Amino acid sequence: MPHSSGDPAIGADVAVAKVDGVRDDPSARLALMRTSYRVPSSVDRGYLPYREARPPS
Numbered sequence: 468m469p470h471s472s473g474d475p476a477i478g479a480d481v482a483v484a485k486v487d488g489v490r491d492d493p494s495a496r497l498a499l500m501r502t503s504y505r506v507p508s509s510v511d512r513g514y515l516p517y518r519e520a521r522p523p524s
Contacts, residue, residue, distance in 0.1 A: 489495035 485499060489499050
């Protein structure tokens with residue numbers, strides 16, 4: 468469902484539709500999560516690009 472308006476409401480509708488589409492299928496839910504966290508191969512450094520969470524010093 469590509470769109471280019473940038474409207475957050477449309478983005479929310481797309482997200483809800485994707486989740487509703489996999490609600491009763493565990494393997495489809497995992498596949499959706501994999502696509503949500505996929506790092507493009509052009510920037511893949513072998514780990515997710517998130518820093519370790521640490522308490523404030």
